[in-house]
Amino acid sequence: MNLKSPIRFILNDQEVTAWETPGRLVLDYLRDSERLTGTKEGCKEGDCGACTVLLGSLDKGRVRYVPMTSCLIPMGELMGKHLVSIEGLNMEMLSPVQAALVDCGGTQCGYCTPGFVVSMTGWLMDETQALDAGGVKIAISGNLCRCTGYRSIKEAGEQVLDKLASGLSGENRITDLCQKEALPAYFETIPERLAALEHPENSDFNIEGGRPLVIAGGTDIYVQRGAEIPETPVQLLNSGDAVPPVVEADGNLIVDARMSFQAFGDDPLIQEAIPEIQAYNYLIASWPIRTRATLGGNICNASPIADMTCLLLALDAQLSVEGGDEPRHLALKDFFLGYKQLAKIEEEVIKTIEFGKPDGSTRIHWEKVSKRPVLDIATVNSAARFEVDGSFIKEAHLALGGVAAIPLYLHETCQFLSNQSLTAELVMEAVAIAQTEFQPISDVRGSADYKRLLARQLLLALFLKCFPEVISEEVVYEAL
Ligand SMILES: Cc1cc2nc3c(=O)[nH]c(=O)nc-3n(C[C@H](O)[C@H](O)[C@H](O)COP(=O)(O)OP(=O)(O)OC[C@H]3O[C@@H](n4cnc5c(N)ncnc54)[C@H](O)[C@@H]3O)c2cc1C
Ligand code: FES
Ligand code: FES
Secondary structure (H helix, E strand, O other): OOOOEEEEEEEOOEEEEEEEOOOOEHHHHHHHHOOOOOOOOOOOOOOOOOOEEEEEEEEOOEEEEEEEEHHHOEHHHHOOOEEEOHHHHOOOOOOHHHHHHHHOOOOOOOOOHHHHHHHHHHHHHOOOOOOOHHHHHHHOOOOOOOOOOOHHHHHHHHHHHHHHHHHOOOOOHHHHHHHOOOOOHHHHHHHHHHHHOOOOOOOOOOOOOOOOEEEOOOOOHHHHHOOOHHHOOEEEOOOOOOOOOOEEEOOEEEEEOOOEHHHHHHOHHHHHHOOOHHHHHHOOOOHHHHOOOEHHHHHHHOOOOOHHHHHHHHOOOEEEEEOOOOOEEEEHHHOEEEOOEEOOOOOOEEEEEEEEOOOOOEEEEEEEEEOOOOOOOEEEEEEEEEEEEOOEEEEEEEEEEOOOOOOEEOHHHHHHHOOEEOOHHHHHHHHHHHHOOOOOOOEOOEOHHHHHHHHHHHHHHHHHHHOOOOOOHHHHHHHO
8 A cells, every 4th residue: 555645844944745654753754864864863752852843833824833752743744834853943153052052061972962952942932931940941851861961951041041031022932033043044934935835635645445543642652553653544633724722612611632731731711720730731741742742642542640631530521522423422431441442433533522611619639649750650640620619519520540440530439529518537438438449550650559558648639739728637647
């Protein structure tokens, strides 16, 4: 089967048409076909950031760039976009980011350096990112360095801030950066050139016969099946229309399942509904992974420790699913049948995720424990949503991850807590009931006993956070 299609996009400063299979990795294309070897291959699993590129999409006349690990991006997604590799950031002189890394001793063997330059430059270009020391840390959160120990790299970031931050407007950082010779001047021509780019025929990669493999952000599927995907027919959920923002309808929030973790956390309706969402997001993967990882992919990968799935279970989310005989709706809590077994046929795709809009009587919290505090997968995670009237619980929704074969909705505990007045005794009883709803196994993340203990602590943490006026740490310690 010939899977190759023409893919038209702008690579650095050049319009190109690449004849490629849509599932081939951008990293392999850059290095092996284009011989642009500044983009490095490290882990090929999204962990090290050596392969970071920027992907620019036209949005209302502006191009917005997002840092991504090219080892997880399918070629088909480049259609109509601007792909920037490290070579596309080079100018006659070193850019301020490159110069700062040299000045501060932020590069030794140099293998990681292109990735750091691309990530830091992408951060400077993105008006939604704060230009402060915290922002530097987020900017480089997806890049590993074996040589420097990071201090000199962070200092380089701060030097860049000193040099550039005050002159960058909130409006159009790209123009400002071009004027300051921190970006090549051709970036200013890209919006017009992308708008004029013609899509070749056969640009939806439709393959006759054979069931295509669904790929959203690719952050799970490429790690699991990376070797076979280039030769497999694929359905790229991210290659079509842009993902719309969250909408509100009839008291519900409706989220496109293709929405990335980052876009979810940045969405104004979600920030209003879940005020701590950005703090949660900070504990989930790195910036370049969050820009790719989708909510639908997190659910369908069905990892027992999926972080957003745990939160969505507690939000009592409903899914709309299409691709079978007819569109249908089902509750997320009914979606997991067993380890990686889903209540859907292969052809079905999750379109939207919907949950009741939280209001003044809603309490929500999410907790995660992992071996490292940030940038690590969970050992155990937990989330809760309570609908309350003072200390009376009208409805309770609790979820736990990492303690069963599936992301777990605690049906019995939720039922027990609903329509009850909350007291410290009730909390202890609920936690005891919860312990009967799962059977953790020992694995590399921790022993079964440790996970059981963590589950108890995290459930208590949810109550402490949601009901500080009813239950305190002292009361919990006394009751334990
Ligand atoms: C370095 C790294 C760090 C990570 N850290 C975390 C972390 O801290 N927490 C966490 O929870 N996860 C983490 N992940 C895992 C991953 O990023 C998430 O699970 C992510 O949400 C997967 O989404 P995706 O869009 O990339 O899925 P994909 O890889 O595109 O797809 C995953 C599966 O879901 C299917 N699928 C995708 N979308 C749909 C849909 N709409 N309908 C039907 N089927 C669909 C695909 O066919 C595939 O089987 C990490 C991954 C990496 C590489
Ligand atoms: S090669 Fe390590 S993140 Fe891509
Ligand atoms: S300088 Fe060697 S890995 Fe970073």
